[in-house]
Amino acid sequence: MNVDRNIPRFRILQFLFKIRSGQDVSRPEYCPKLNDCVPMRIQPSRRNPVQSLHKRVLPRIGRLTRFSAVGALGTVLNLFVMALLVHGVFDIDYVVAAVAAAEISILHNFVLQERFVFADMRNGINSRRKRLTQHLLFNNAEALVRLPVLILLVETAHVMALLAQAVTLAVAFVARFIFVSRMIYRPKTV
Known part of the structure; x- marks a missing residue:
């Protein structure tokens, strides 16, 4: 069985597995491929108050x-x-x-x-x-x-x-x- 690892359902299962295994999921990640995840930096700014709210509050x-x-x-x-x-x-x-x-x-x-x-x-x-x-x-x-x-x-x-x-x-x-x-x-x- 060939699984497409870029579909959203697989990403959700991968995220749930990380939670279940106790891995840190507090930072968002950008994953262009399966095991090539890079932590994303959210820069709070005045232009995007939602990000600022999410990051600080x-x-x-x-x-x-x-x-x-x-x-x-x-x-x-x-x-x-x-x-x-x-x-x-x-x-x-x-x-x-x-x-x-x-x-x-x-x-x-x-x-x-x-x-x-x-x-x-x-x-x-x-x-x-x-x-x-x-x-x-x-x-x-x-x-x-x-x-x-x-x-x-x-x-x-x-x-x-x-x-x-x-x-x-x-x-x-x-x-x-x-x-x-x-x-x-x-x-x-x-």
């Missing part, structure tokens, strides 16, 4: 989605630990419970971000230890900023402690993503 949306999923899991863990400490058998003050829950969720989020969100950027300028240190420093500083807001919401506005914690976590989400993606996982400059 879409990869970040995927990363932002994964970051959001990890953050959502961390928020659920944070609220679960806080509820367990405040309303469970421990009956701890909500401020102490918020701090303990924040520390647990900060470590949880770092582990999942390393594995699922920024796995392709771990070879940047920062070592794993430095990334963990920066992650802990930023998130603890951010938690110190959130804590007075939490106290203000609970004591003055009479918002339930768990709801106030959820609100402060949601507001801080954008700052966390910008810092983590721009500073902790910054790629090497060549």
Whole structure:
């Protein structure tokens, strides 16, 4: 059986095989013949805004989605630990419970971000230890900023402690993503 390797159906099967085998398919390729594929460079330009959007924005949306999923899991863990400490058998003050829950969720989020969100950027300028240190420093500083807001919401506005914690976590989400993606996982400059 003679197969014409230049027909679109074969190219699609070849592409699917690359995905299945774990090969990098993030860059478009130009393949004049079967095994003569050359990576194509997409130059973002003002003349072609679609290419610019594809090159700069879409990869970040995927990363932002994964970051959001990890953050959502961390928020659920944070609220679960806080509820367990405040309303469970421990009956701890909500401020102490918020701090303990924040520390647990900060470590949880770092582990999942390393594995699922920024796995392709771990070879940047920062070592794993430095990334963990920066992650802990930023998130603890951010938690110190959130804590007075939490106290203000609970004591003055009479918002339930768990709801106030959820609100402060949601507001801080954008700052966390910008810092983590721009500073902790910054790629090497060549």
